[in-house]
Structure formats: structure tokens, C-alpha cells
Amino acid sequence: MLLKKKILIGLTRKELESFAHEQSEPAFRGRQLYSWLYQKRATSFDEMSDLPATWRLKLKDVATIGTLGLARPANASRDGSRKFLFDLEDGLRVESVYLPDSPGETVCISSQVGCALGCHFCATAKMGLFRHLTASEIVLQVLEVEKHCSTRLTNIVFMGMGEPLHNYDQVLAALRLLTDENGIGLAARRITVSTVGLVPAIERWMKDSPPAKLAISCMRQRTPAAPS
Ligand code: SF4
Numbered sequence: 001m002l003l004k005k006k007i008l009i010g011l012t013r014k015e016l017e018s019f020a021h022e023q024s025e026p027a028f029r030g031r032q033l034y035s036w037l038y039q040k041r042a043t044s045f046d047e048m049s050d051l052p053a054t055w056r057l058k059l060k061d062v063a064t065i066g067t068l069g070l071a072r073p074a075n076a077s078r079d080g081s082r083k084f085l086f087d088l089e090d091g092l093r094v095e096s097v098y099l100p101d102s103p104g105e106t107v108c109i110s111s112q113v114g115c116a117l118g119c120h121f122c123a124t125a126k127m128g129l130f131r132h133l134t135a136s137e138i139v140l141q142v143l144e145v146e147k148h149c150s151t152r153l154t155n156i157v158f159m160g161m162g163e164p165l166h167n168y169d170q171v172l173a174a175l176r177l178l179t180d181e182n183g184i185g186l187a188a189r190r191i192t193v194s195t196v197g198l199v200p201a202i203e204r205w206m207k208d209s210p211p212a213k214l215a216i217s218c219m220r221q222r223t224p225a226a227p228s
Pocket residue numbers: 114115116117118119122123124125160161162163196221
């Protein structure tokens with residue numbers, strides 16, 4: 001039976017140090033891996049020139065950097081924006097939208113496949129909720145859009161599919177990866193998480209002070225199950 005490869009994007013620096021340790025490598029190799037994945041945006045192990053060649057070969061057998069396939073070409077519209085439809089591993093799909101000069105290099109990303117809330121004007125509401133996205137899938141939307149648009153993004157808005165605060169833990173983990181100055185390094189003040197107003201999750205947010213701005217838009221919706 002083939003072993004499932006470990007997806008590295010989505011792992012924290014500590015988790016990559018542990019991963020290196022499991023591979024009989026010293027912890028600092030995990031930190032080098034972290035820098036290649038997030039700071040240098042490497043898309044292959046071959047690029048990681050300061051890792052031992054023997055470990056790079058081994059990594060190809062046990063791990064994968066992580067990627068999202070394009071379900072269809074993301075052609076630019078007249079204003080330069082590009083809508084991406086990404087394939088997830090289980091066959092589900094999510095949307096992200098690249099918005100140049102709006103201001104800066106902005107991407108609008110999704111936090112769930114579908115949504116449990118029922119905002120009356122929203123097409124996603126009609127789908128219902130399929131599942132939460134993982135921190136890996138959230139961060140990968142950013143890295144894939146950068147790759148396809150040959151840019152470094154400066155702004156992120158969580159206004160795609162899903163209610164971000166209904167997927168609190170994975171969104172928070174993604175925010176920490178996106179804003180780590182030793183990693184992807186986006187400024188927290190340039191990330192906006194938009195919620196329709198889940199009060200228990202907002203209370204948690206106030207206590208945790210996640211590295212992002214919270215925008216609350218009040219509109220009519222169903223009450224979803226408690227955030228998980
Ligand atoms: S929370 Fe957002 S994605 Fe969910 S139904 Fe409302 S507008 Fe749509």
C-alpha cells in the first residue's frame with residue numbers, strides 16, 4: 001500500500017522542526033525548509049539548494065510541498081482581475097479572486113467549501129456547507145495566486161466562499177502563517193477577515209487578537225452550528 005505523502009504547506013516552523021527530526025535530520029533543517037516554503041516560495045525540493053541532496057531525494061518520497069490544481073483557466077478580465085477555481089484533493093472546489101491595484105496586489109480568498117449561513121443574496125448560501133478548508137488550503141490559495149499572476153500579494157480579504165469565523169481554528173492558523181515575518185511576511189493591517197457577525201467567535205477573536213482586521217457586515221442569515 002502506498003503511504004500518503006505529508007503536505008508541508010500549512011505546517012508551522014515547530015511542526016517542520018519535528019518533521020525534520022522524524023527524518024533523522026537536525027531541527028535547523030526544518031527551519032531551512034520553513035524558509036524555502038514560505039519566504040522563498042519554493043515550488044520544488046530541487047530549488048532548496050542548502051538542503052543535503054540525499055535528503056532532498058528522500059523528501060520527494062515522503063512529502064509534497066502542496067498545490068491546488070486549476071479547474072479551468074483563470075483568464076484576466078478587462079480590469080485585470082482573475083477568478084481562480086481551484087481543485088481540492090477530495091474533488092471539491094473553491095474560488096479565489098485576484099484584484100490588482102485595489103489597493104495593492106489583493107486576493108480575495110475562501111475559508112470553507114460552501115457556507116452554513118443563509119444570506120439571502122448569496123449564491124454560496126444555496127450550496128450549504130460541504131466542509132471547512134484546512135490552514136494549508138487557505139495559505140495555498142495565496143501562494144497559487146502569486147505563482148499564476150507572477151506577483152507578490154500585499155493585501156488579503158477573506159470574502160470568498162464561507163464564513164471565516166465558522167472555521168475559526170484553521171483561519172487563525174492560516175493567519176499566523178501568512179503574517180510570520182520569517183515566512184510569508186504579510187502585514188496584519190493589510191489582511192481583512194469579513195464576518196456576518198458570529199458573536200461567540202467574535203468574543204474569542206477579541207481575546208486571541210489574531211493578526212488581521214475584522215470587518216463585520218450585518219445581514220440576514222440562518223444561525224449555524226457552534227463554531228468548530
Ligand atoms: S456568510 Fe458569506 S459566504 Fe456565507 S452565505 Fe453569507 S455572504 Fe455567503
